[in-house]
Amino acid sequence: MTVSTQPIIEATHLTKTFGRGHVAVRAVDDVSFSIAQGELVLIMGPSGSGKTTLLSMLGGLLRPTEGGIAVDGVEITQLDEAGLARLRAHKIGFIFQSFNLLEALSVEDNILFPAHLAPGGRAAGRGRADQLITKLGLDHRRRALPDTLSGGEQQRVAIARALINRPLLILADEPTGNLDSEKGQEVLMILHDIARDEGCSVLIVTHDPRVEDIADRVLWLEDGGLRDRKSDRHDWVRDPVCGMRVDQWTATLFAEHGGRRFAFCSQRCLERFEAAPEPFLDLAAASDAGAAAPET
Amino acid sequence: MLHWTFKALFARPVYLLASACGVAFALILVIFIEAVFAGESGRIVAYLEQSKADVWVMQRGVSNMHMATSFISDWKVAKIAKVEGVRKATPILYMNASIEIGGRQWFSFVVGMGGGDGRAGPWRVVKGKRQPGRGEVVIPATLARITGLDLGATITLNTKKLKVVGLSEGTFSMANSVTFVHAADLSDIMSAFGMVSYVLVDAEEGVDGRALAARVRDQVASVNAMPLKDFIASDHGLAMQMGVEIINIMSFIGMGLAIVITGFTVYSQTNRRRRELAVAKALGVRNRAVYGSVLLQAVCVVLLGLAIATALALAAAPLIEALVPLVALTIEFEALLKLGALALCIAAVSSLIPARQVLRVDPATAFHS
Numbered sequence: 001m002t003v004s005t006q007p008i009i010e011a012t013h014l015t016k017t018f019g020r021g022h023v024a025v026r027a028v029d030d031v032s033f034s035i036a037q038g039e040l041v042l043i044m045g046p047s048g049s050g051k052t053t054l055l056s057m058l059g060g061l062l063r064p065t066e067g068g069i070a071v072d073g074v075e076i077t078q079l080d081e082a083g084l085a086r087l088r089a090h091k092i093g094f095i096f097q098s099f100n101l102l103e104a105l106s107v108e109d110n111i112l113f114p115a116h117l118a119p120g121g122r123a124a125g126r127g128r129a130d131q132l133i134t135k136l137g138l139d140h141r142r143r144a145l146p147d148t149l150s151g152g153e154q155q156r157v158a159i160a161r162a163l164i165n166r167p168l169l170i171l172a173d174e175p176t177g178n179l180d181s182e183k184g185q186e187v188l189m190i191l192h193d194i195a196r197d198e199g200c201s202v203l204i205v206t207h208d209p210r211v212e213d214i215a216d217r218v219l220w221l222e223d224g225g226l227r228d229r230k231s232d233r234h235d236w237v238r239d240p241v242c243g244m245r246v247d248q249w250t251a252t253l254f255a256e257h258g259g260r261r262f263a264f265c266s267q268r269c270l271e272r273f274e275a276a277p278e279p280f281l282d283l284a285a286a287s288d289a290g291a292a293a294p295e296t
Numbered sequence: 297m298l299h300w301t302f303k304a305l306f307a308r309p310v311y312l313l314a315s316a317c318g319v320a321f322a323l324i325l326v327i328f329i330e331a332v333f334a335g336e337s338g339r340i341v342a343y344l345e346q347s348k349a350d351v352w353v354m355q356r357g358v359s360n361m362h363m364a365t366s367f368i369s370d371w372k373v374a375k376i377a378k379v380e381g382v383r384k385a386t387p388i389l390y391m392n393a394s395i396e397i398g399g400r401q402w403f404s405f406v407v408g409m410g411g412g413d414g415r416a417g418p419w420r421v422v423k424g425k426r427q428p429g430r431g432e433v434v435i436p437a438t439l440a441r442i443t444g445l446d447l448g449a450t451i452t453l454n455t456k457k458l459k460v461v462g463l464s465e466g467t468f469s470m471a472n473s474v475t476f477v478h479a480a481d482l483s484d485i486m487s488a489f490g491m492v493s494y495v496l497v498d499a500e501e502g503v504d505g506r507a508l509a510a511r512v513r514d515q516v517a518s519v520n521a522m523p524l525k526d527f528i529a530s531d532h533g534l535a536m537q538m539g540v541e542i543i544n545i546m547s548f549i550g551m552g553l554a555i556v557i558t559g560f561t562v563y564s565q566t567n568r569r570r571r572e573l574a575v576a577k578a579l580g581v582r583n584r585a586v587y588g589s590v591l592l593q594a595v596c597v598v599l600l601g602l603a604i605a606t607a608l609a610l611a612a613a614p615l616i617e618a619l620v621p622l623v624a625l626t627i628e629f630e631a632l633l634k635l636g637a638l639a640l641c642i643a644a645v646s647s648l649i650p651a652r653q654v655l656r657v658d659p660a661t662a663f664h665s
Contacts, residue, residue: 052663061578061660082582089580100575100662104307105300113300117580122299161579173663 007034007070008168008201009058014067016053016224027053029224030067037168040195040202042211045221047252051205052173054221058203059092059171060084072168089117093162093200095191097174099154101146101161107153108133108142111160118165125164132160136190151268152183159190163198170194172204176211178267181242188214207250208265237262240280241269257281297581301589304569305596312597315561319601319642320608322554323635327609329546330631335624337535339469341528343405346419346466349386349496350505352527356518361405362472362531363392363538367491368519375516376495381503382512386415387492389482395475396452397435398443404473406453408482408493416496417476418464423447425462434462434476438621453477454485469624471535497521551638554598559646562594566650570657577659587647587654594647595640602639606632 016028027050035041043051056062058069060076061084069076071091079087088094101110108129115125133139136156146154155175162170172191176184192214195202204211212218220227235248239262246263253264257277264270273280305312340362344352353376355366370387377385389408394401409416414426422437424447433451440446440463449460458477467474483489499508505523512521522530536543566573573586613625 056660056663059578061658061663085577085580085582087580088578094578094662096575096662100571100578102300102304102572102575104303109299109303113576114579116297116299 008037008039008072009203010034010070011054011058012068012070014054014057014069015065016050016057016062017065026224028057028064031221031224031226032067033219033226035169035201035203037201038195038199039216040192040204040214042215042218043203043205043221044207044212044218044250046250049221050224051221055171055173055203055205059094060087086117089114090165091168093165093167093170095155095158095162095170095172095175097177099146099151099158099178101154101157103146106143106145107138107149107157110146110157111164113164114161115164128164128166129160132163136160150183151179152186155179155183155187156190159187159194163194163200166198167200170200170202172202172206174206174208175204176206176208176266180266180268181210181239181244184208184266185210207247207252209245209247209250239263239265239269240277241272242266244269297585297589298592300576301592302596304572304589305593311565312600315558315565315597316600316604318557318561319554319598320604322550322557323602323605323639324609325553326547326550326635326638327605327627327631328625329543329550330635331609331613331625331627332623333536333543334628334631335626336469336471337532338626339624340472340535341531342466342469343407343474344524344528344531347416347496347524349524350499350503351497351509351512351521351523353385353495353497353512353516353519353521354493356520358520359522359527359530360534361390361494361527362534365392366390366493367488368493368495370490370492372516372519373492373495376497376512376519379508379512379515381500381508382497383500384415384498386496386498387479388416388494388496389479389486389488389491390493391482391486393453393485397439398445400443402439402473403471404475406475406477406482408477408479410479418462418467418474420465421462422465423463424460428458428461428476428478430478430480431457431459432461432478433458434464435460436468436473436475437463437465438468439473442621453481456481456485468621470622551642554601554639554642555646558594558598558601558642559649561597562590562647563650563653565593566590566653570653571661573654573657574659574661577657578662583655586657587651590650590654591644591647594643598639598643598646599636602636 012032014028014031015026018025018027031054043054045051053062057064064077071087076084076087102113105113111129111132112122112125115122133142136159138156141149141153175187175191179187188211191202194200236245237248239246242265244265246265248263251263253267253270255262255270255273262273264273344361355368358364358366373385373387376382391406393404393406395404407416417426418434428434435451445460447460450457451460499505509521509523512519576586609627613627616623617625
């Protein structure tokens, strides 16, 4: 992976406070970091630690209470709404946990949607869309509507959409959160390749420990601030549905059954478990036995 | 954005059709209200139009037939006939009266015609004769149909009994039917001996009606003379003036209803698309483009509603006229054009309803799963 030292995004003393007075909550507290071109950085942390708030500010969707954010050398906290919209359209690609495809548009039209916001419009984006469709294996689904796609396909479309305007930065919020382990792995490898091949910086907010394997750097966010993550804070268990390793410390998806608490890697696994838990209990018991010793 | 706007609009055709039908329901009310008044005001001047006289002469100070009374001494008819350019001068007696037909009172223009040549009489007779004699009357065929009368039946004008000898077409309206009697009978009823009400002037070939009217006014004392076009416009204007407040109020109610229906439709569509709008904003679409998308959808819904309303109105009008002969409907192209312009205003106003909603869509909510 080629990582340039030139920062694409630089956050300085970033703070976001919700509410006022004694009910004020500092969701993000004095966070500073930078991401270089082509770097793939992970932001991890427990639920409610401020990850999504931080991501929203970095994407120009939420104004910080204090601090600055420079994207490609431009201080975005000084931009007006129109300037922020232009920045998002031209320089940032978004990938959401729930895909957020536009339901009336086909795969191709969804991918081309941000192209009309860029110079050259849809016509200029068409060649790029063809390239991305082929690269992400969506050729046979080009005319399909989102509700006919699998979760993995939808996320690949979302990735293509995020890349259509050749952004400098991709911001991904739990990109594997609604995918099973196989599809999640596939999406991670695509994001990894994007950073490597396109020189695009990728910032991923996730609970998925698999992403650590492909990340250049992991930032640990806790109580709104960046902290050093302690390795003994891992609490590995097995997802009873897919058998994937899940860190209970960072996991967000849980279910109670028979007096026991299970952690899940994805919404899909959780839903399958909740629909019919019995078939997965044996696997869970076996996993418990195999994973009794904590992995770190 | 255009592509997305239209795709999103047509993605749920049943929903779109239901919305457009709601708008059409409101607009069709406006179309029919205007059609009824246009139809009625058209019928009010039907007699004038069909008279095909080049100039109408009446008492000085009078410029209408509708709701008017005019008396001219009968010796002036000969004087009018002698004015240069006059080919023929036909006098009529005229009164607004309530006539009793089939036990019910009907308001009518009553024309007393003499001469025996049928000039100034009914222009289309479907049954019986065109020229009533003494003690006879020609009534609208529609009125006869409604009341179940036929030739030979008796009606009452004031206290005078008259025998129905002819049924005319195109002379009926809710407000003013036209009934024809012999001039001598009407003179008896009105006690207007030696008087006529109006004189229908036919001009000689090539003579301009306006110039002829001016000559009649100059050469015959105490009369007003108007070319046919002006006389019709004056009567039509008076009729519309009498109904314009009602038309405006009813149209206002209809448009208010259309605004509410369209506004609700656009509001609920915006609400349904709230998440997609947030995603669009997150991807870099600006507020004004999002609002433009909402406005365009409102315009599409309203125009589709207008098309449905127009088609239904045009298809239903002849049916309604056949089933309810009392109603005269005229759907004018100009009225539809005006409604089209109003429909666009409706779309603009109704799209303001969710405008605040659009501005408040937080693009950061796109991150919420």
